[in-house]
Amino acid sequence: MSKRVAVIGGGAAGATLVSELLARRTPRPLHLDWYTGSAHPFARGVAYGTSSERHLLNVRAAAMGLSAAKPQGFLDYAQGIDAKVAGADFLPRRLYGDYVESEVRRAIDDARLRGHVVNLVPVAVDAVVPDAGGVDIFVGEASSRVDRAVLCVGSLPPRQIPGVDxxxxxxxxxxxxxxxxxxxxxxxxxxxxxxxxxxxxxxxxxxxxxxxxxxxxxxxxxxxxxxxxxVHPVKAAAPADSGAELVEEMREEPAARAWMQHIREAAGQGEDWRPVIDSLRPHTQALWHELPMEERARFLRHARWAWERARHxxxxxxxxxxxxxxxxxxxxxxxxxxxxxxxxxxxxxxxxxxxxxxxxxxxxxxxxxxTVGLNTDVQRGDHPLLRQLCDNGHVRADVLGLGLDADTTFGVLDAAGNTSTHLFAMGTLLRGLLWETTAMPEIRQQARLLADRLIS
Ligand SMILES: Cc1cc2nc3c(=O)[nH]c(=O)nc-3n(C[C@H](O)[C@H](O)[C@H](O)COP(=O)(O)OP(=O)(O)OC[C@H]3O[C@@H](n4cnc5c(N)ncnc54)[C@H](O)[C@@H]3O)c2cc1C
Incomplete structure (x- = not known):
């Protein structure tokens, strides 16, 4: 029997996962239901659904490939349109949306030719109910049963701040x-x-x-x-070194205050502090994992905004x-x-x-x-699907209120703390687990790991 997987969310994260899944050689054809929330914008979501040419990527073209196996994929695409584009350029997000859409449409067409079943379902999922054998997906009165489902729903709708009439x-x-x-x-x-x-x-x-x-x-x-x-430097600077020495120092002293001190010292040694921050990027998720919970909370209280400003x-x-x-x-x-x-x-x-x-x-x-940034507070958010999942105890908020609680396989934790082997999450809602998880270079890594897991 073929394996049936549901991907819930029609933004760039959902598109990345669908592309990864369909690129796999599987012993039996895959049955994939992709719930995109709506028909438009397809595979672009909030970030890449813009039509404004003023809205630029904040990551250089060379690092924005959809697939972890081909990080230069977007650069190749952009150079196919304009040979003068360089890897260090910051290109319009609209162009990136075109690229993601064309990549995932091609992946779907190829997969169908190879016998996979891919259903595009341009509606929002109302409810998801995982159990020991699989997951039921509800849209209105209709329901379907899948072996595994992944929540790729991005961040929650913005919440009004207090004090507004x-x-x-x-x-x-x-x-x-x-x-x-x-x-x-x-x-x-x-x-x-x-x-x-x-x-x-x-x-x-x-x-x-x-x-x-x-x-x-x-x-x-x-x-x-x-x-x-x-601000990014005009010219892309390679990280000063691999960041190994700084990472080692941070590992030895997993405390928010000590980390900020080490980063400040390292940044003060060179002409430009930015390569130091960039050198930490491949290590950030592992470092976050090693930081005790109370130190994560301290980091969020005292260093979050400085970090976000320097990093994004x-x-x-x-x-x-x-x-x-x-x-x-x-x-x-x-x-x-x-x-x-x-x-x-x-x-x-x-x-x-x-x-x-x-x-x-x-x-x-x-x-x-x-313009206060992303809302990932699933406990108090008013996203209908996440509300249903929280209310029914199928998921729970992570203790820092950064998103969903999940383990390192990206399986969500239910209200009792049990990891689901059938319901997974990726992208922005995993900030509590990974901290650095909203941008495409991180999302494509998750998609690769999840695709392996979903098909295994
Ligand atoms: C303005 C902006 C600019 C950014 N710029 C960059 C950048 O330059 N480089 C970079 O690497 N990252 C950037 N990011 C980070 C960005 O978050 C990711 O790159 C990526 O777009 C996240 O995609 P996503 O699919 O997780 O979320 P989203 O884009 O939010 O998509 C979520 C999708 O889920 C769907 N959905 C929601 N609920 C349901 C439901 N119940 N059923 C079915 N579907 C549902 C929605 O309709 C939507 O299609 C930017 C983010 C923003 C907001």
Whole structure:
């Protein structure tokens, strides 16, 4: 009998896993049901579903291949379109979406010719029920039984931060989900005051798009540190060394404070700190695994934002656009946090800020966009499928609230702590287990390991 596998999630992680599975030589044909959530965008998800040419990859082209066996795959694809593309370039995410879609469609066509059954199901799964022998998948009234299923549902829908007047959200000028807002934003030359809550890569995308669509808009961005993300160097620098010495020092002293000290020292020794951070990337998951739980919590409390800023960097041309906006007086950055947002009778927003460096105070904005990063809090999130899985005890949140609890085989843990041998997860929701798990270089490794496991 053929093995039946369900992949749940139609973003880049689902596409990577489907491609890996279908590339395997199996003794019997595979029966694969791929639930993509919706028909569009196919195989792109939030990150690569954008049509904006301003939205660039934050990883160089040479490292963005879909398959762990062919990390240069995306570069080959891009050079097939434009021979001048170099491996060090930061290319549009839209182009990457084209690449992922073409790769997975080709994998599916080839697999069908080899006798595999591949069903594309463009709907969201409502419920998943694993048991000792397999997994039942429910969509509306229909159900199907598979041997193994993998959750590739990305992060959860953004959650509104506290202090926001529901009337402001209902009015449409407090935006909780920046991606759907950007998808519908229209050109306008009206003057507007826009406030961004958060200053990571999402804020940068929103800023550049809205600044271009609205040439007379001015922007204020607020975050607890007041900094934009760090910038990649123009030229790709190879890591200074393999990072072996630094990793060894970190292994000997698995404590958040000591780690930050070792990293600071190593970074201070060279001309550029970035190769030091990059040299840690292949070791980050193993290091995280060795860090005791209370030290992981300490790292999240004290070092998370510094790490994210140094690790998830902007391409230089994106940084130059942000600098130009600041230089021209269209962008102001602030350190602090949002206290309250209320809707005024004139339809604008009163924004009450707690500022770290200056006087607290009220600002008036036409639009406030929440750009606070990924939501992976499955316990409090309102993703219907994860809600069902949590409520029925088939999965549980990891203790740090970073996603789903899973073991090193990516099998999810149920409420009692038992590892499922039939239900797995990959991608962003495994941050508690792996910490570094959201970007394609990590996702393709997981896809390779999972494909082996699912077929074994
Ligand atoms: C703006 C942005 C830019 C990024 N840039 C880069 C980059 O340059 N380089 C890099 O390596 N990484 C980047 N990343 C990281 C990115 O998270 C990964 O590269 C990758 O896109 C994650 O894909 P995913 O499939 O896990 O999640 P998603 O893209 O979120 O896709 C999840 C999918 O699951 C589907 N789904 C949800 N619920 C259900 C359900 N119940 N049933 C069926 N389907 C369901 C959704 O419809 C969606 O198709 C970026 C991320 C973001 C948000």
């Amino acid at each position: 529901p009337a402001a959200i209902a009015h449409g000028n407090y935006v909780v989900d920046p991606w759907s807002y950007l998808a519908g934003a229209q050109e306008s030359d009206e003057p507007r005051e826009v406030m961004l809550i958060g200053m990571g890569l999402t804020a940068v995308d929103v800023l550049l798009d809205l600044a271009s669509l609205w040439p007379n808009a001015r922007f204020t961005a607020i975050s607890r540190h007041g900094h934009t993300p760090e 960097r902007m391409p230089p041309q994106v940084a130059a656009s942000v600098d130009a906006l600041e230089h021209n007086g269209r962008l102001t950055r602030m350190r602090g946090r949002l206290r309250h947002v209320t809707l005024r009778p004139d339809g604008r927003l009163d924004v009450d800020l707690h500022l770290i460096d200056g006087a607290d105070g009220m600002r008036v904005a036409d639009l406030v966009v929440q």
